[in-house]
Amino acid sequence: MSAEPERALRVGIAGPVGTGKSSLAAALCGALSDELRLGVVTNDIYTDEDARFLRSQGVLAPERIVAVQTGCCPHTAIRDDVSENLLAVETLEAAEGPLDIVFVESGGDNLTATFSPALADTQIFVLDCAGGDDVPRKGGPGVERADLLVINKIDIAPLVGASVERMVSDANDRREGRPTFPTSLRAPDDVVRVADWVRGELARHRAGELVPADPGPMAPHVHAADDHHHDHEHSHAHTH
Amino acid sequence: MASSALELLLADGRTPTGGFAHSGGLEAAGLTAPEVPHFLRARLRTVGLIDASVAARAAAGDDPLELDDAWAARTPVPALRDAGRRLGRALLRLGLRLWPDSPLDSYAAASATTPRPVVLGLAGRAAGMEPIAAARLSLYDDAATVTSAAPKLLAVDALDTAAWLAGVAPLIDALAARAAALGPTDPLPAPSTPLLDRRAHAHHTEDRRLFVS
Ligand SMILES: Nc1nc2c(ncn2[C@@H]2O[C@H](COP(=O)(O)OP(=O)(O)OP(=O)(O)O)[C@@H](O)[C@H]2O)c(=O)[nH]1
Ligand SMILES: [Mg+2]
Numbered sequence: 001m002s003a004e005p006e007r008a009l010r011v012g013i014a015g016p017v018g019t020g021k022s023s024l025a026a027a028l029c030g031a032l033s034d035e036l037r038l039g040v041v042t043n044d045i046y047t048d049e050d051a052r053f054l055r056s057q058g059v060l061a062p063e064r065i066v067a068v069q070t071g072c073c074p075h076t077a078i079r080d081d082v083s084e085n086l087l088a089v090e091t092l093e094a095a096e097g098p099l100d101i102v103f104v105e106s107g108g109d110n111l112t113a114t115f116s117p118a119l120a121d122t123q124i125f126v127l128d129c130a131g132g133d134d135v136p137r138k139g140g141p142g143v144e145r146a147d148l149l150v151i152n153k154i155d156i157a158p159l160v161g162a163s164v165e166r167m168v169s170d171a172n173d174r175r176e177g178r179p180t181f182p183t184s185l186r187a188p189d190d191v192v193r194v195a196d197w198v199r200g201e202l203a204r205h206r207a208g209e210l211v212p213a214d215p216g217p218m219a220p221h222v223h224a225a226d227d228h229h230h231d232h233e234h235s236h237a238h239t240h
Numbered sequence: 241m242a243s244s245a246l247e248l249l250l251a252d253g254r255t256p257t258g259g260f261a262h263s264g265g266l267e268a269a270g271l272t273a274p275e276v277p278h279f280l281r282a283r284l285r286t287v288g289l290i291d292a293s294v295a296a297r298a299a300a301g302d303d304p305l306e307l308d309d310a311w312a313a314r315t316p317v318p319a320l321r322d323a324g325r326r327l328g329r330a331l332l333r334l335g336l337r338l339w340p341d342s343p344l345d346s347y348a349a350a351s352a353t354t355p356r357p358v359v360l361g362l363a364g365r366a367a368g369m370e371p372i373a374a375a376r377l378s379l380y381d382d383a384a385t386v387t388s389a390a391p392k393l394l395a396v397d398a399l400d401t402a403a404w405l406a407g408v409a410p411l412i413d414a415l416a417a418r419a420a421a422l423g424p425t426d427p428l429p430a431p432s433t434p435l436l437d438r439r440a441h442a443h444h445t446e447d448r449r450l451f452v453s
Contacts, residue, residue, distance in 0.1 A: 046447070046449065046450065047448060047449040048447070049447075068261070069261050069450065069451055070260075070261055070450075071260050071262065071389065071392065071450055071451045071452070072450055073260050073261075076260050077260075077261065080254075080256060081256035081257070081260060082256070083257060083258030083330035083333065084326070084330070084452070087258075087329055087330065
């Protein structure tokens with residue numbers, strides 16, 4: 001038997017601007033706060049906009065929600081220099097702890113931004129239907145290898161001419177069995193499904209079985225012509 | 241024997257110590273581009289010299305906990321003390337990884353505040369650096385924090401900001417020598433910067449900030 005981990009599970013939530021990361025964090029806090037001690041760290045472009053949004057949702061005590069400034073480098077803050085975020089998580093746990101889960105919301109960034117394993121034990125990548133239904137096909141480390149891919153705002157898919165079916169099947173093609181959940185955060189059942197997944201990750205964390213699976217900073221090279229992944233050594237140079 | 245490559249490692253903005261989220265007071269100051277080189281010099285002569293002196297004394301082996309207090313007494317704005325401590329903790333994470341068996345370890349356990357200049361001096365000491373090298377690193381970092389934030393805050397070419405940094409190199413060397421010349425019983429310099437302090441204080445409560453400090 002392994003001892004209960006001394007620190008909270010750190011769940012990263014990344015994805016492009018406006019896909020629903022803060023809304024998902026709020027929904028998860030709403031779904032889990034009765035049974036678990038939660039905290040949230042937001043990475044904002046301007047000061048504490050997302051933190052204020054979350055506080056306004058009333059799902060957690062305001063002091064459980066802290067903001068980190070990223071000096072216009074949201075990508076750096078979760079990947080190559082996680083100092084500010086780690087300090088925020090540690091400070092939050094010291095002040096409010098013990099906590100069971102700390103959600104870390106990245107600043108909205110591009111498709112290559114994923115969390116360093118030094119910061120997140122497990123990570124959710126959030127896309128939405130409004131950002132174009134070809135995004136899962138384009139791939140990238142978050143789309144392909146985040147622990148969970150959420151395809152959000154399916155309620156508005158018909159309005160923006162997006163095929164949820166296509167998005168999910170493209171994602172499944174890329175994700176080698178990792179889960180993909182189409183969601184509308186306005187649908188309680190969809191939130192429950194994500195919350196259940198988080199509970200599962202927490203159980204693995206507590207059992208000492210959760211080893212951060214780093215999605216990596218780069219997508220494997222894809223040739224548009226044959227659309228196969230190449231894992232072999234390339235004999236010709238690529239410039240990306 | 242000190243390695244100058246280790247000095248470069250500590251000076252390198254790519255080394256993960258959280259500096260990218262800070263502007264060295266530039267965002268708070270609200271300047272135009274031509275004013276920045278003057279601001280750089282003013283900072284180096286005041287807060288820059290205080291921090292460099294503390295770093296040099298820590299590198300020379302003075303009691304780091306006394307230096308914590310001396311630094312705090314010379315840093316009147318709570319938000320700036322907090323920023324210095326966060327940066328110090330980030331640097332401490334690096335230092336403990338690189339020099340696990342150095343005095344950084346007992347300092348981490350004993351210091352309640354870990355201001356960056358003290359941590360930098362101890363890291364320099366662990367790396368075998370002279371006090372003047374620690375002072376120079378401290379001053380360089382102060383100036384480079386400003387010049388690397390400038391292109392994000394102002395309409396300015398990053399080549400110009402690199403030139404600003406090069407332009408203060410002689411001042412950095414001169415101030416580093418002054419900081420390193422202090423003996424253990426000399427009082428640390430205590431210049432004050434009321435205008436910068438007021439702006440830093442106001443900046444902290446602004447709601448459209450890009451940088452921590
Ligand atoms: N229709 C619909 N709107 C949603 C859904 N989820 C989020 N939204 C809306 O999408 C907008 C952006 O949501 P946020 O949660 O702020 O997105 P974010 O990813 O945190 O945004 P940034 O932090 O700015 O990158 C808000 O207006 C939300 O109300 C959803 O499932 N359906
Ligand atoms: Mg958000």
